[in-house]
Amino acid sequence: MLGKLSWAAIPFDQPIPLIASGMMILVILGVIVWVWAKGYVPYLWREWITSVDHKRIGVMYCILGMVMLLRGFIDAIMMRSQQALAFQSNGYLPPEHYNQIFSAHGTIMIFFVAMALVIGLMNFVLPLQLGVRDVAFPTLNSVGFWLTASGALLINMSLVVGEFARNGWLPYPPLSELRYSPGVGVDYYLWALQISGVGTLMTGLNFVTTILKIRAPGMSYMRMPVFCWTALASSLLIIAAFPVLTATLAMLLLDRYLGFHFFTNDAGGNAMMFVNLIWVWGHPEVYILVLPAFGVFSEVVSTFSGKPLFGYRSMVIATMAICLLSFLVWLHHFFTMGAGADVNAFFGIASMIIAVPTGVKIFNWLFTMYGGRIRFESPLLWAIGFMVTFTIGGMTGVLLAVPPADFVLHNSLFLVAHFHNVIIGAVVFGAFAGYTYWFPKAFGFTLDERLGKAAFWCWFIGFYMAFMPLYAVGLLGMTRRMQHYDVAEWRPWLLVAMAGAVVILCGIGLQIAQLVVSIRTREERRDLTGDPWDGRSLEWATASPPPAFNFAVLPDVRGQEAYWGIKEHAIETQHMVDEPEYRAIEMPRNSPTGVVTAFFATVTGFSLIWHIWWLVALGLVGAFATFVVFAWRDVDEYEIPAEEVARLDRARRAARLAVLPSLSRPT
């Protein structure tokens, strides 16, 4: 009846997961009860859960990413403290638990933190920067988000019911095959990623269609903000790479569930093929994450330097070059497999070539700042922190791209230090820069600068304390994923790294404080004009928070920095563009399709993990029924009357007109 599921699945004998899952359930229950008691349920259902508005979905992605960041960070600090303690002893985490923690840490941080934050920012910003009202397929957008949330839910369920994978963030066979991993851990991993992967693919399709087909009049390719270009490159990579992930994980599932022999040791299976396939997805994935972060930095550096971006065209070319090159380097993740000197040399050189367009970008940002009127607000601090940190990470990357050096350094903590250096230094810093930069646009008030800067410094210093020692200890020969060790020379470095993790923890604490303080003092920090940073692209042309329709009339784009041109003209003439003729606007109706689909996807995934076949069938039938009900709808749009549009837009115009006399440009 319940397949492999029984009471034995709950870890009653292991205090740490039991307490952790107990806490998690209590927090979730607490939130649910609080929401219920306050009577927020109908509001949440109407305005958020069923929303197909790209701004709401973007915010929900970011919230998911930040909550998962807490989870992933708890894993991180457990690993750091284990390694700080486990010198000539067993520490406090038994090996099978420690292995689950590093697997969960990597999986969660990449798929549910970095991806969620990056996609969240793209979702929120893209239509605003393109000067349009929504993405190409709003309901599909909602389905994509909820499928991602479904994957995150399944991963976290593994803490309570059963176990998680023990073979790292990528399930290399034959270890991940049924013979060596008979438990449900790998199945949790595989089904969670299959479900969220489908969601990510939908998002990629949606964004590419939006960027290529839905732009404001006059917004030609070479007038799009660089963030749109990087989002385009990232979404193209999603379309080209995520199907490979789906196919590869499907093969492993077939091996595990139906006894196929893709990657087994016997019957002709080929485990090395898995490693090739997974990195054909895995390397572009790195750029899926980092390119939008580059886009954020481009916006931030230009805005806070008060200058147009230096070398716009070279930035676009560099972005697209990275997009292409990212498919030619996957083999550098396994030089030691033994593909031969020629093959390794090709991929080594290809990997080093990526440093060229990336270097172009770094110089463009520096030259943008050169001679600018720089305002050192926290988004720019993240950007400068990124430039320093990412350059170091890039150099160790070029070092690792040299095959003979890689033979010495592979699988060591040097490698771990390298990829944290680039992912934290670029993706995480970029996400925080974007979060601070666009927060006032999303919510109508700015974040507290003092706490924001303090949080930056904690993260920045904490990062160096936590990961520079890992370079050293990696050079001293310490391999990754060690549960305990006996080498005395390693210990001091690991203690420093532990202290660094604590400093980062302070940074996270300050960020939470920043959010709480800012919400409490929001009345004093209102963004009345919708342009708190003196921005340059179209998202700053609308109100903060923007109305559901974003723009009362689609902007007429006449230059590369569409909004800057309009603003300069208004300041010069002390006159705004004449009031347009307001018309009624058709917007897509909210739909519960996304959340209902995700519900059935979760049910199907959970029952597949536990071999509850009748429930699998039920889940699939439910998903199909949802599809039919959605397809059968008669009304998919609602109309915002012209008077309402006029009322909202007149308020925006009045607020802007009021500050117009106070704005003047130094010449």
Added chain:
Amino acid sequence: MSETAMPAALDDPNRVGHHGAEATGYGAGGPAPKRVVTAYGFWLFLLSDFVVFSAFFATYAVLAKATAGGPQARQLFNLTNVGVETACLLASSFACGMASIAASVRSQLWTQICLLVTGLLGFAFVALEVSEFARMNAEGAGPARSAFLSAFFSLVGLHGLHVSVGLLWLGTMMAQILAKGFRPTMMRRLLCFTLFWHALDIIWVALFTTVYLMGAG
């Protein structure tokens, strides 16, 4: 505002992409119409689906000789059966094309007839494939026998799964066209379905060549 009257401040700071008052760039005249957007998005989906298939094709190419002492391609494939399958699928695609012509002249009767023929031929294809799989399985040449057979069953089966899901979609859509008529949403869905159905033909041609013709030779 005409081009000559445009003040300097509205100008492009880097003088990039500025070609006068005319909207520049493809699609720069504002958002594309819904039909274009839908078809474009669906094309992108088809491309991503091709990438899934390409992973399975590559896997098949790697594992084609990994028979682990089990049966080889030459001993297993029955080209007559596969020829009939191919004929069904291609004829089904033709019927699908006829359906879109019938829909473009808004003929409910002929649209339904053509879609029905499309579905029946597609069903015949799936039925033949399933019987072929069952026969091989009964002969001890199931997917668990060797890596070659794993790759074969999943590549061909993935295509079959696509056709089956297409049949489900087709049935739903026929009911909808009957209930709701040829409204714009239905026409867009029909367009997407025909794209999907023809794309499966392209896959099948590649599959027929690499798996069956090259395997039987």
